[in-house]
Amino acid sequence: MHLFAKKLVAGGFLRQEDAEYLIPLCGPPRIVPASANFFPHEHHARHATVILSGVACRYKMIADGRRQIVALLFPGDVNGLCDAVVPPPSGFFGALRACTISQLQYKDLQRIRTEFPQIDVALWAETVSHIAIAEEWLFNIGQRDALERVAHLLCEIIFRHSRVGLVGEPIELKMPLTQNELADSTGLSPVHVNRTLNELRAKKIIGTQPHVLAVMNWNRLKSIGGFDPRYLQFSQSPTGEHLFSTNRIGSASQRSGGQTDHR
Amino acid sequence: LAALPSVAEGRLIIVDGKLVGILCLLNDEYADQSRKWFPEVMLGSLSRHCRASDAMFADLDEARSWLQRVLTQQVEASEEDVGRVLSRGQG
Numbered sequence: 001m002h003l004f005a006k007k008l009v010a011g012g013f014l015r016q017e018d019a020e021y022l023i024p025l026c027g028p029p030r031i032v033p034a035s036a037n038f039f040p041h042e043h044h045a046r047h048a049t050v051i052l053s054g055v056a057c058r059y060k061m062i063a064d065g066r067r068q069i070v071a072l073l074f075p076g077d078v079n080g081l082c083d084a085v086v087p088p089p090s091g092f093f094g095a096l097r098a099c100t101i102s103q104l105q106y107k108d109l110q111r112i113r114t115e116f117p118q119i120d121v122a123l124w125a126e127t128v129s130h131i132a133i134a135e136e137w138l139f140n141i142g143q144r145d146a147l148e149r150v151a152h153l154l155c156e157i158i159f160r161h162s163r164v165g166l167v168g169e170p171i172e173l174k175m176p177l178t179q180n181e182l183a184d185s186t187g188l189s190p191v192h193v194n195r196t197l198n199e200l201r202a203k204k205i206i207g208t209q210p211h212v213l214a215v216m217n218w219n220r221l222k223s224i225g226g227f228d229p230r231y232l233q234f235s236q237s238p239t240g241e242h243l244f245s246t247n248r249i250g251s252a253s254q255r256s257g258g259q260t261d262h263r
Numbered sequence: 264l265a266a267l268p269s270v271a272e273g274r275l276i277i278v279d280g281k282l283v284g285i286l287c288l289l290n291d292e293y294a295d296q297s298r299k300w301f302p303e304v305m306l307g308s309l310s311r312h313c314r315a316s317d318a319m320f321a322d323l324d325e326a327r328s329w330l331q332r333v334l335t336q337q338v339e340a341s342e343e344d345v346g347r348v349l350s351r352g353q354g
Contacts, residue, residue: 189313191289191293194294195269195293198293199269
């Protein structure tokens with residue numbers, strides 16, 4: 001299934017029949033080469049971008065070349081859902097690895113908002129999830145030391161891939177970021193990132209094979225990074241029953257109706 | 264350096280009698296960065312230079328000329344600031 005819809009269905013925010021309506025709205029897949037900018041944020045896009053494969057990021061630059069990656073986007077994530085409503089912040093949106101993307105047109109988002117509030121809730125969940133990640137990153141950069149920061153980011157990368165089924169057991173995936181990109185995501189120098197990865201390898205927490213992120217000891221990695229995946233989980237019930245049976249999140253009409261009929 | 268097993272040696276950087284940073288010599292664990300000097304810590308307004316991609320030196324002489332360059336930039340930048348304040352004052 002389309003990874004974006006799969007993530008929202010698994011999180012309990014989107015019902016299967018709604019996913020079948022949403023998926024065709026995402027345009028045909030398109031390939032974007034690595035290191036291409038999709039567009040600067042200030043560009044007036046008319047669509048949100050769904051990442052189907054690869055790695056994208058939002059980043060900001062200082063004239064002397066310093067770069068901060070402010071958000072990573074992995075398969076199943078969407079960039080720019082809010083930009084249809086509020087002008088986007090300054091910065092850039094680029095592909096770190098070659099990406100397959102599809103586009104969700106703003107006019108279709110508008111229609112979803114008015115005609116399909118239950119899908120709109122799922123899109124809000126996606127947006128709120130990105131805010132939760134951003135807060136966690138702020139915390140990471142503000143308070144954790146180098147080892148904790150890198151461990152936390154590695155846990156997040158693994159978890160975000162696992163919830164769309166791209167990581168299983170054993171925990172292993174092609175390393176999605178270079179050391180420089182890890183450094184720019186964590187506010188560390190590449191030397192510190194290198195040192196930290198070596199330390200994690202020496203302790204047999206991650207594997208030594210180059211370009212592969214293999215976790216040998218998930219519990220240790222989690223505990224070093226202080227990683228609590230709740231900020232990446234959409235709902236407490238993976239089946240979504242909790243959400244749809246109690247209408248704790250929903251449009252006004254759903255709340256007043258108090259029933260589970262979303263159409 | 265017990266807390267940093269991957270560092271072979273260290274040097275304090277002192278300018279005009281003031282401590283402004285610490286240079287470390289990386290050991291053999293670093294692939295292409297091995298046996299290079301690196302500003303582990305820079306203090307105050309010099310701290311941003313730790314993350315510059317060119318802050319990696321084959322020897323202490325190279326580190327010294329880098330530091331010279333960074334300090335010159337710093338002085339020029341602060342003179343520009345002073346200039347800006349003065350011109351604003353005149354305006």
